[in-house]
Amino acid sequence: MKKMLIFFVLLGMISCKREAMNANTCRVGNPLTELQWLNDRVAQSATLGNLAVYQAIYQGQTVFAIRLYMGPDAGIYNIHRCDGSVICSSTITIVGEQGDCGPIRNELTNSLLILEKNQ
Numbered sequence: 001m002k003k004m005l006i007f008f009v010l011l012g013m014i015s016c017k018r019e020a021m022n023a024n025t026c027r028v029g030n031p032l033t034e035l036q037w038l039n040d041r042v043a044q045s046a047t048l049g050n051l052a053v054y055q056a057i058y059q060g061q062t063v064f065a066i067r068l069y070m071g072p073d074a075g076i077y078n079i080h081r082c083d084g085s086v087i088c089s090s091t092i093t094i095v096g097e098q099g100d101c102g103p104i105r106n107e108l109t110n111s112l113l114i115l116e117k118n119q
Contacts, residue, residue, distance in 0.1 A: 031064065038080075052115065054067070057109045062082055065077065
């Protein structure tokens with residue numbers, strides 16, 4: 001019984017350490033200020049509508065999902081890698097979502113809201 005307890009404690013410690021390592025593989029403390037492309041994107045988008053930035057994991061990599069709603073029937077949703085390259089891009093209109101982010105968005109894990117600006 002004592003051996004099983006030690007095993008589960010060690011397993012828990014390893015799992016916590018693995019999650020902490022995957023928390024931000026971009027190797028920055030604050031992605032909003034240290035990733036220049038993300039800082040620029042937030043500055044450009046903040047005055048256009050309601051902005052939300054999420055940090056998540058996609059296929060083992062840290063990614064950033066940027067959602068910008070400019071009205072009840074207009075919005076943009078993009079997912080970027082740490083270097084700023086675009087994984088997918090979608091627009092949201094009164095007709096619905098158009099683009100390639102739908103299936104990818106469903107695969108995001110450990111999603112964390114890191115910025116929200118509402119107008």
